[in-house]
Amino acid sequence: MNDTIITIDEVEKHISGYLLMRRNMGFKCNTEEKNLKSYIGCYRKAKEVLSEHNITEWCKRRPTDAADTWQRRCTYIRQFLVYLTNMGLAVRVPPVVRTREKSSFTPYIYSSEEIIAIYAVCDNLKAVSTSTHNGLFAMPVLVRMLAGTGMRISEALSLMVHRVVLDQGYVILHACKNGKDRIVPLSETLLEVCKLYQLYRSRLPQVSDYFFVQADGCPLSYKSAAGWWRKILHGAGILHRGDLYGPRIHDLRHLFCIESALQQAKNGANFYTILPVLAAYAGHTNIASTGRYLRLTSEMYPEIMSKTEDVCEYIFPRMKSHEY
Structure with missing residues (x-):
């Protein structure tokens, strides 16, 4: 057990301070924040949140973990615990996890026939309920945007309306993975699709400032997009082998x-x-x-x-x- 018992409120306060420090140093920390919050959610009801047992369990490799995913999860919690020790708190810091395992992952390369089938399925998607809280509205355009520009799914979902310059045929990606902005041109066919989508998007009663939205105007989430992507693959006759093996929309x-x-x-x-x-x-x-x-x-x-x-x-x- 750790020498110092830290309450859940104290841990969350320290996480906020740690992330603030990292961001002031120039790191984005989005994945790191998500990972630490996931840890808190898992052990929130534990008597001691940062116990040696909990840390050890968290750092174990899971059956669905790729080598880099496992290593990042261990690194995030370890760096936070090092931060706490520098703050004068007596916590146990787990050893560094290093893996020499080379990634055997191979992206799925869609054939021209599969891409045509995917577009056809996108254009014929139907909602199974009357709820407007789903990503069906934006999926046909999102898929074409990813395939036609090569942008990351995270970049597409975070794209704001004022950075989509349709009259000049380009979009501005802000604060990308490497912290830089970049301009991505749109082909003529993709531009026409985006203009048609924008026309119908403008008719929604309420809509957020994000370019890709659901029918209720809320931003399209990755979870919703991934769910619809599996349905699209099924409709196109492409076998989906799970989240770890794909085919993924990022492919x-x-x-x-x-x-x-x-x-x-x-x-x-x-x-x-x-x-x-x-x-x-x-x-x-x-x-x-x-x-x-x-x-x-x-x-x-x-x-x-x-x-x-x-x-x-x-x-x-x-x-x-x-x-x-």
Whole structure:
């Protein structure tokens, strides 16, 4: 047990102070805040919230945890406990969790036929009840926005109306994952879809300042979008294997990056020009992050692979084999 018993109110107060300190240092802390609040919700009724037993249970790996998810959860609670020790409170800090396990996750790359089927299902979605508190209203546009721009689902859901400049054909993504803003252009077809959506959106009795809303005018949540996405996949005949394995709605971003690189390669560009531009467009801080999206094989994309070999051949020369 910890040497100091801290009440639930004190813990919540310290969490607020900890997050404020982190944000003043320039960190966004959205996921960190969500994780710490989840811990509080799990052990709120415990006699001692920050007991060694509770911390140990929280830091155990769950069957559905990917390696990085498990490591982040342990890191968040550990950093908070270190903060408490620096505040003079006697709490036990768990050891650092380090995993050398490489991620085996492979994004699902939708085929052209699957994308057409997904759009068709989106355009024919029907609500099963008369409740307006669902995300059906925005899903056809949201799916096309993700597939047509490659933006993150979090960026789309946080998009505000005043940052959607339809008369000039672009949107402004504010305070993205790396803390920077970026401008994302819209294609002509996507622009027409957004204008039609905006027309019907303006007819809602009450509506929030978020661009993607439900029929009741409230902001569209990730939970609602994910629920509708599973229904869309089912309607398109695509097997959904669970939240951990997908296919996920975020995989539309992978598809956009790969298709963009493929199109540029077909136009004669090489990776010296493709990756830096795509990295800036996708909001990555380095080319390596963009490279992880391009999980390509020579069987799927021979055009890109052949051009990559041509560009990099002098870096990795073919060696003659000799028998000794």
